[in-house]
Amino acid sequence: MEPLNPSSSDLPSPKEETVRIREMNIDDFPKVFHIGEEIFTAEYSQSLYRTWDEYEITTLFNSDNELCLVAETGGKILGFALGTTVEKHNSPWKYGYLVWLGVRTDIQQAGVGSELFKEIKRRMKEQGVRIIMIDTSANNQAAIRFFHKQGFGDIQAHVYMTLNLARKKKKTVRRKKT
Ligand SMILES: CC(C)(COP(=O)(O)OP(=O)(O)OC[C@H]1O[C@@H](n2cnc3c(N)ncnc32)[C@H](O)[C@@H]1OP(=O)(O)O)[C@@H](O)C(=O)NCCC(=O)NCCS
DSSP states (O other), rough: OOOOSSOGGGGGOTSOOEEEEOOOOGHHHHHHHHHHHHHTTTTTOSSTTTOOOOOHHHHHHHOOOEEEEEETTEEEEEEEEEEEEEOTTTTTTTEEEEEEEOOOOTTTTTSSHHHHHHHHHHHEEEHEEEEEEEOTEEEEEEEHHHHHHHTTTOOOOOOOHHHHHHOOOOOOOOOOOO
């Protein structure tokens, strides 16, 4: 079995060797999963709304395998883009949702993410998508800069709140009316 985290010296530089972007297949699932585990840690995803697990890969693959891509060089997976399309009742437009985009930490900032994005954008356009959506945490500056560079704008803030149902409610003291 291939080592899951070979050192960066095992990898040809994507700038030196051609990076191939292709559709993900089931043999890629474990590699994609482990790259995601390395990148999408608990620190990355503080809200439970976005947590990385194996179902993310299988669910997106089942719903739209044409939008599940990997970047590969010399037989090694460097990163992945997993997306889907969304149609809303009250809108004639088709939306593309790029759910997960990840590049191995040892090969980031070498153009792999841009190549993956270019291809998923091309495929979404071919499927009739008018607008692509992404979401990430507000403090993920690398991703925000990356998406800005790809032409994204119109950042909208979103608030998450939690309610702990296991915590006992404090007794409220009612004042007597005088
Ligand atoms: C975001 C991510 C996919 C970018 O992939 P990448 O292969 O490193 O990106 P590229 O090399 O194609 O970078 C393109 C541009 O994005 C910006 N960028 C990328 N990484 C950056 C970083 N760490 N800091 C600042 N800007 C960055 C730069 O503007 C860069 O252009 P430049 O090289 O000319 O300066 C990658 O950093 C990653 O996997 N991050 C962790 C997971 C994540 O946050 N995913 C996005 C939300 S699902």
